[in-house]
Amino acid sequence: MTRIALTVGLLIVSGLAVASFPRSVLAFLLFQTSVLIVYVAKIPGWLRAALLAIALLVMMPVIGASNGYYLEVATQVGIFVALALGLNIVVGLAGLLDLGYVAFFAVGAYTWAIFGSPQGNAVFGTGFPLAPGWFYVFLGVGLVMAAGTGVLLGLPVLRLRGDYLAIVTLGFGEVIRVLANNLDKPINITNGPKGITPIGRPPLPVNVSYAEAFYFLVLLIVAVVVLVNLRLENSHIGRAWEAIREDELAAQAMGVPLVRSKLLAFACGASFAGVMGVVFSAKQVFINPESFTFLESIGVLSMVILGGMGSIPGAVLGATVVTVLNLQVLKGFSLWLNELKNAGVTVLGYNLANLPTQLEPAKYERMIFGIILVVMMIFRPQGIFPVRRRQRELVGVRHSPAAESTAVTS
Amino acid sequence: MSLFEACGVTKRFGGLTALNRVDFAVDAGIVSIIGPNGAGKTTLFNIFTGLYGADEGAVTFRAQPLAGLRPDQITALGVCRTFQNIRLFGNMTAIENVLVGMHARIPLGLWDVLSHGPGFQRAERKLWARAGTLLERVGLDASANTVARSLPYGDQRRLELARALASDPALLLLDEPTAGMTQGEASLLMQLLRRLVAELGLAIILIEHNMRVVMEVSDRVTVLDHGEKIAEGRPRDVQADPHVIEAYLGRGRRTSRAGTT
Numbered sequence: 001m002t003r004i005a006l007t008v009g010l011l012i013v014s015g016l017a018v019a020s021f022p023r024s025v026l027a028f029l030l031f032q033t034s035v036l037i038v039y040v041a042k043i044p045g046w047l048r049a050a051l052l053a054i055a056l057l058v059m060m061p062v063i064g065a066s067n068g069y070y071l072e073v074a075t076q077v078g079i080f081v082a083l084a085l086g087l088n089i090v091v092g093l094a095g096l097l098d099l100g101y102v103a104f105f106a107v108g109a110y111t112w113a114i115f116g117s118p119q120g121n122a123v124f125g126t127g128f129p130l131a132p133g134w135f136y137v138f139l140g141v142g143l144v145m146a147a148g149t150g151v152l153l154g155l156p157v158l159r160l161r162g163d164y165l166a167i168v169t170l171g172f173g174e175v176i177r178v179l180a181n182n183l184d185k186p187i188n189i190t191n192g193p194k195g196i197t198p199i200g201r202p203p204l205p206v207n208v209s210y211a212e213a214f215y216f217l218v219l220l221i222v223a224v225v226v227l228v229n230l231r232l233e234n235s236h237i238g239r240a241w242e243a244i245r246e247d248e249l250a251a252q253a254m255g256v257p258l259v260r261s262k263l264l265a266f267a268c269g270a271s272f273a274g275v276m277g278v279v280f281s282a283k284q285v286f287i288n289p290e291s292f293t294f295l296e297s298i299g300v301l302s303m304v305i306l307g308g309m310g311s312i313p314g315a316v317l318g319a320t321v322v323t324v325l326n327l328q329v330l331k332g333f334s335l336w337l338n339e340l341k342n343a344g345v346t347v348l349g350y351n352l353a354n355l356p357t358q359l360e361p362a363k364y365e366r367m368i369f370g371i372i373l374v375v376m377m378i379f380r381p382q383g384i385f386p387v388r389r390r391q392r393e394l395v396g397v398r399h400s401p402a403a404e405s406t407a408v409t410s
Numbered sequence: 411m412s413l414f415e416a417c418g419v420t421k422r423f424g425g426l427t428a429l430n431r432v433d434f435a436v437d438a439g440i441v442s443i444i445g446p447n448g449a450g451k452t453t454l455f456n457i458f459t460g461l462y463g464a465d466e467g468a469v470t471f472r473a474q475p476l477a478g479l480r481p482d483q484i485t486a487l488g489v490c491r492t493f494q495n496i497r498l499f500g501n502m503t504a505i506e507n508v509l510v511g512m513h514a515r516i517p518l519g520l521w522d523v524l525s526h527g528p529g530f531q532r533a534e535r536k537l538w539a540r541a542g543t544l545l546e547r548v549g550l551d552a553s554a555n556t557v558a559r560s561l562p563y564g565d566q567r568r569l570e571l572a573r574a575l576a577s578d579p580a581l582l583l584l585d586e587p588t589a590g591m592t593q594g595e596a597s598l599l600m601q602l603l604r605r606l607v608a609e610l611g612l613a614i615i616l617i618e619h620n621m622r623v624v625m626e627v628s629d630r631v632t633v634l635d636h637g638e639k640i641a642e643g644r645p646r647d648v649q650a651d652p653h654v655i656e657a658y659l660g661r662g663r664r665t666s667r668a669g670t671t
Contacts, residue, residue: 239510
């Protein structure tokens with residue numbers, strides 16, 4: 001009872017905190033933490049669902065009304081959650097290390113960017129941009145395009161494993177980016193490094209701002225992606241993927257068709273990225289190849305690893321933590337250091353104002369992120385939310401002690 | 411025509427002839443393949459299950475040639491195996507391992523999984539129930555939720571057997587199933603195999619080093635040495651075969667001893 005009161009109370013307090021201090025990053029972090037606590041707290045399932053729904057569907061948009069940047073952060077978190085969940089299928093479940101995952105995101109983004117902007121005229125003649133309503137159709141087109149690209153990538157690398165697969169997928173990711181960079185001639189398809197703009201935004205059925213509309217759209221897609229992930233994982237398809245990860249040869253000997261299963265994993269993982277790519281391009285209005293660098297692939301991979309490979313809550317949390325770290329915490333930290341420097345604060349007898357430009361605090365951001373990753377891998381290599389194996393409902397069978405501790409690393 | 415037939419199977423690895431024109435047939439019951447280390451027993455299994463292709467010769471199951479089929483297709487036809495060095499899915503639970511074994515028998519597609527309709531849920535419940543029954547059959551039902559790699563060695567071997575049975579095979583290939591087991595455990599396992607043959611009408615090919623087990627349980631025995639079949643027949647006859655004694659104990663054992671004394 002007290003637990004329920006505490007959880008609900010924390011959520012309310014954090015909401016009030018954000019409302020009273022709309023500029024405070026700490027208040028927003030408190031709100032995020034309280035949502036996480038709602039998820040992990042031992043409270044009845046219906047209450048958890050209700051609280052999460054209130055937090056995400058009511059509180060977050062209200063917060064966004066007072067500080068639009070927070071809604072932007074939440075939307076970006078949602079986009080990366082979908083990416084992490086897609087990569088989680090390929091890397092976490094099927095064990096196929098894909099270092100070029102952002103390529104599928106790019107395929108989705110460019111699919112809508114070309115058809116939803118005047119850029120289409122350069123490729124097909126006239127008639128572009130398509131009417132904004134086509135955006136909703138292109139969510140499906142982007143999915144199919146990305147899934148198709150996933151199969152195309154999958155076919156040549158089926159026989160590769162481990163390091164070799166990683167290198168080929170890395171190359172594939174770069175190929176897509178380089179193509180985007182150079183396909184402005186002979187036919188101008190991607191407009192090269194200049195990128196494509198303006199990309200059409202969808203018509204909205206109700207009178208809300210685009211920021212809110214994209215937030216809800218991303219939330220809806222994430223909900224679908226989570227559902228699809230759960231269903232795949234708890235089916236023979238998910239088990240086949242895991243079997244391939246554990247022992248490819250034995251899996252095949254047990255009747256798992258390797259080619260079909262692996263291609264399905266690539267296609268499923270890619271399709272989520274494709275859908276989010278379409279949303280991303282419409283949300284940003286402008287895209288260029290810079291958004292789809294190797295670093296982005298690594299970023300998504302670090303989300304999956306940080307959260308816990310093969311674990312759905314892990315991928316969600318990993319994506320949230322990494323995105324918030326990058327967008328808010330590390331930014332805030334380097335801003336703070338910069339303030340110290342500008343104020344000429346003395347640390348250990350050294351005046352920070354004399355710091356050479358090579359050591360500017362903004363440059364520590366990535367280093368600190370790296371340190372966090374390394375520390376995590378040393379002290380919790382299985383990730384924040386490691387996989388929990390599905391248990392058989394035992395009827396009348398005594399639990400063996402070993403069966404109690406089956407939360408496993410993968 | 412027999413249930414399973416191999417005819418003139420030859421396999422070379424570079425200059426080494428691992429198998430040389432081996433003929434082999436199974437109709438029913440338990441057939442053991444024995445022979446010294448390196449005789450080609452596991453290679454034969456790998457050819458039977460499609461992991462290797464034979465250089466010469468043909469393998470047929472229910473009169474259907476297996477050449478060119480992938481291992482998963484052969485499993486779907488009804489031939490399944492276990493491995494000499496246990497190859498379980500280590501991070502999955504025992505029951506999940508068995509569920510993977512059923513893969514070839516699951517008539518559901520991607521859309522069934524995504525729509526999660528009542529038909530899918532019923533099928534999934536049935537699979538879990540059947541996996542539970544299989545675990546019970548090998549005596550592992552209490553460990554259903556234990557992760558495979560933390561099972562004791564003997565249990566892992568029995569789990570591999572359950573996983574292979576899950577694919578509903580008509581022919582089961584067991585590669586040293588009693589390795590690392592005590593004589594008591596081995597006897598229990600053999601009783602289980604006998605029951606499986608009697609109840610399910612399974613045919614079993616057994617690679618085994620434990621001679622007491624082999625002689626006790628086999629209907630027929632085939633002896634391989636250096637890739638060639640040197641004897642075949644009922645256990646008692648094979649035991650007395652001079653070629654077999656020579657392969658295991660060496661040529662001219664008596665004469666050489668006479669020479670030294």
